[in-house]
Amino acid sequence: MEETKLLTILLLAGASGAEATDVRVVSSRPEMVTGGDVLVEVRGAANDLLIRLDGREVTWRFQPGGGTLLGRLEGLAEGRHRLVVESGRKRIKQELVNHPVSGPLFSGPHQSPFYCETEAVGLGPAQDANCSVRTVVRYYYKSTGPVANGSPPNPRAPMPVPPQFKAFDPANGRPVDLAQTTTTDGFTVDYIVRRETGTINRAIYDIAFLHTPGDPLPDPWRGTKGWNGRLVYAFGGACKPGYRQGRAPHAMSDAVLSLGYASAASSLNVFGNNCDDVLSAETLMMVKEHFIEQFGVPAFTIGVGSSGGSMQQHLIAQNYPGLLDGIVPGASFPDITTVMSSTADCTLLHRAFNASGLEWTPEQKASVAGYATWGTCQSWMRTTYSPAWLQAGACSAPVAKSRSFDVRTNPRGVRCSLYDNQVNVYGRDPATGFARRPFDNIGVQYGLAALKAGKIGPEQFLALNARAGGYDVNGALVAERTAGDPTALRLAYETGRVMSGGGSLGTIPVIDVRGARGTVTFPLLDRVGYGDRDGDIHDTVRSLVTRARLIKNNGSAANQVILTVHPQDGRAILLAMDEWLSNMAKDSSGGSAAARVARNRPSRLTDACWSDEEKIAEARVFRGMGRCAALYPAHGNPRMAAGGPLADDILKCTLKPVRRDEYPQGLTDNQWSRLRAVFPNGVCDYSRPGVEQVRLRGTWIRY
Numbered sequence: 001m002e003e004t005k006l007l008t009i010l011l012l013a014g015a016s017g018a019e020a021t022d023v024r025v026v027s028s029r030p031e032m033v034t035g036g037d038v039l040v041e042v043r044g045a046a047n048d049l050l051i052r053l054d055g056r057e058v059t060w061r062f063q064p065g066g067g068t069l070l071g072r073l074e075g076l077a078e079g080r081h082r083l084v085v086e087s088g089r090k091r092i093k094q095e096l097v098n099h100p101v102s103g104p105l106f107s108g109p110h111q112s113p114f115y116c117e118t119e120a121v122g123l124g125p126a127q128d129a130n131c132s133v134r135t136v137v138r139y140y141y142k143s144t145g146p147v148a149n150g151s152p153p154n155p156r157a158p159m160p161v162p163p164q165f166k167a168f169d170p171a172n173g174r175p176v177d178l179a180q181t182t183t184t185d186g187f188t189v190d191y192i193v194r195r196e197t198g199t200i201n202r203a204i205y206d207i208a209f210l211h212t213p214g215d216p217l218p219d220p221w222r223g224t225k226g227w228n229g230r231l232v233y234a235f236g237g238a239c240k241p242g243y244r245q246g247r248a249p250h251a252m253s254d255a256v257l258s259l260g261y262a263s264a265a266s267s268l269n270v271f272g273n274n275c276d277d278v279l280s281a282e283t284l285m286m287v288k289e290h291f292i293e294q295f296g297v298p299a300f301t302i303g304v305g306s307s308g309g310s311m312q313q314h315l316i317a318q319n320y321p322g323l324l325d326g327i328v329p330g331a332s333f334p335d336i337t338t339v340m341s342s343t344a345d346c347t348l349l350h351r352a353f354n355a356s357g358l359e360w361t362p363e364q365k366a367s368v369a370g371y372a373t374w375g376t377c378q379s380w381m382r383t384t385y386s387p388a389w390l391q392a393g394a395c396s397a398p399v400a401k402s403r404s405f406d407v408r409t410n411p412r413g414v415r416c417s418l419y420d421n422q423v424n425v426y427g428r429d430p431a432t433g434f435a436r437r438p439f440d441n442i443g444v445q446y447g448l449a450a451l452k453a454g455k456i457g458p459e460q461f462l463a464l465n466a467r468a469g470g471y472d473v474n475g476a477l478v479a480e481r482t483a484g485d486p487t488a489l490r491l492a493y494e495t496g497r498v499m500s501g502g503g504s505l506g507t508i509p510v511i512d513v514r515g516a517r518g519t520v521t522f523p524l525l526d527r528v529g530y531g532d533r534d535g536d537i538h539d540t541v542r543s544l545v546t547r548a549r550l551i552k553n554n555g556s557a558a559n560q561v562i563l564t565v566h567p568q569d570g571r572a573i574l575l576a577m578d579e580w581l582s583n584m585a586k587d588s589s590g591g592s593a594a595a596r597v598a599r600n601r602p603s604r605l606t607d608a609c610w611s612d613e614e615k616i617a618e619a620r621v622f623r624g625m626g627r628c629a630a631l632y633p634a635h636g637n638p639r640m641a642a643g644g645p646l647a648d649d650i651l652k653c654t655l656k657p658v659r660r661d662e663y664p665q666g667l668t669d670n671q672w673s674r675l676r677a678v679f680p681n682g683v684c685d686y687s688r689p690g691v692e693q694v695r696l697r698g699t700w701i702r703y
Helices: 002-013 277-295 308-319 336-355 362-369 375-382 448-452 458-467 486-494 541-554 570-586 593-599 627-631 669-678
Strands: 022-025 038-043 050-053 062-065 068-073 079-087 090-099 136-142 165-167 180-182 188-190 192-200 203-210 230-234 262-266 300-306 326-330 510-515 560-565 608-611 614-617
Touching: 022 090, 038 090, 038 277, 192 277, 203 277, 230 277, 262 277, 277 308, 300 308, 300 570, 308 326, 308 336, 326 570, 336 362, 336 375, 336 458, 362 375, 362 448, 448 458, 458 669, 510 541, 510 570, 541 560, 560 570, 570 593, 608 627, 614 627
Parallel strands: 230 262, 230 300, 300 326, 326 510, 510 560, 560 608
Antiparallel strands: 022 038, 038 068, 050 079, 062 068, 079 090, 136 165, 136 192, 180 188, 192 203, 203 262, 608 614
16 A cells, blocks of 8 residues: 555656646535445646545545546445545535435435345345345356357346357366457457446446456556447336336347447336336436446446337436436337326227227227327237326236235225326325326317318217216226326426426437337347337337427427438447547537537438438438338327327416317317317317426436
């Protein structure tokens, strides 16, 4: 230690004579340190530098790295700490607040019950109620031999490994089938992967990068040939209530690792384990903090992931700036809160069709639903998302049925609606004690566009809206429409549960990816290609909904590119994002963040689609003209088909009086009377903002 201290003092003595100008915590926010470790940067340091932590000198812990001084401070107790940097006549103070590595930080009180699943992934039994386990490091190598059956990894196996990888034991010498790979920095290295797994924030995390045992690991002061200095963070799909640790999307991605990127993932960054974007952001921050403290600050962090993984990327980029520098959402949705509205509508429409006593053709059902086919609503219902997302008793494994809410047999059981899952955000209705809900369909004229287009008649329109009904507080179907809680509506907007395009989302690169055919060979973008006509719930219009919101909030969507890609272009997408971010990093010409991201987009990276082997560069416009629009048309959803805007961001509409002249097919006196009875307080006026639709209150909100 004395030799290290002496070397540091000599290095500091050789620094410029300027005073220290800045002290910055680079591993996390200073008030959100976790696990007792923190990485601190001192800029402009200098003669007579003295650094104290809680009165104890720690100057010797700071070493030159990346043109500044970096110090990893360890062993912090939980609570507040005082860091003081003195340089010349300058004295800088920085307060640090350390929290447990099990969390929480800003997501609010931990969810209970919570089921640990470390044994299921081969990490052994949990050591405490926070699912803590011993950190495990394993090594693998990519084989040059054939892949058995060409099969993908078994998703049910403990910490799955892609079939082209084999366990690596340095004691056995160099394998004869060891592959090599060339990183983006041009270094050709043995394709050996270090994989680290453990628990952070009660989640199972997974970190992997190229590294040969025995060689120095990367650290905050020096890199290695195997890591290109970038981090790719994977987000998992689906959307289910939590109460479980779950499995992580594995970090062993050949497309990422082979280029020299580090890869990371965590089980609470999988919406199928817990559909809570605030918890996902918190977990990302804590896993990334651990990565930075051990291996160094990434030049940038790229988010990837499909479906539910896309929602997390959009919302984290909006609400927690600095965690993600660029995102690659696949099979994308903007957020879960607005998607829930049109998804829950499917069950209401299904009931209304069946109860109407009228004949409905598949084409008429599709026109009412707004999708390319009624099969999309059927898919939402078949996958149980509609109406399960609103149902208090729709718990998934491992919550036992005996513990789940049941209005008759277990009214105090675990509640599993998605609103209950985010009760820390929405709070509780004092009348019921249950989570407040923003779902609302008061005044929604289901099938209005179909009526105006002559695809359904007035009697069908009236029957549909008279019988649609809504949901009670437990998610059961009722005859009455559902009114959203005003507080929940306001919170959904001002805290960022609705992706509005605000925060930092409009200032970072977004490459929105959809498959043209087959699957996209990119990490975790494993959804089937264009499936709107086949009833795939991952409908194309969602990418354009996100674009509409970016334009509405920022005046531009120049930071978003929409690609309907050939299945072999996945790795090129990652490299394009890398180029875009690298261009931005080198740009010192000033201007707004939005202008900087727009002017640094690679010229070849524009909206495009593929037809077989042909790339068609064409701007994606909702219901626009052109070949891409013809090959992969975008449609809508039940709220758009009820007259809602493309932005699809109105949870509860402002009402206007019903006017007879707004119904082009002409209503009889009897029909007009019945219509007013269905909508006694008026119908949606989508030309006005929604009820309680306010701007994002700010970022880094704590609950």
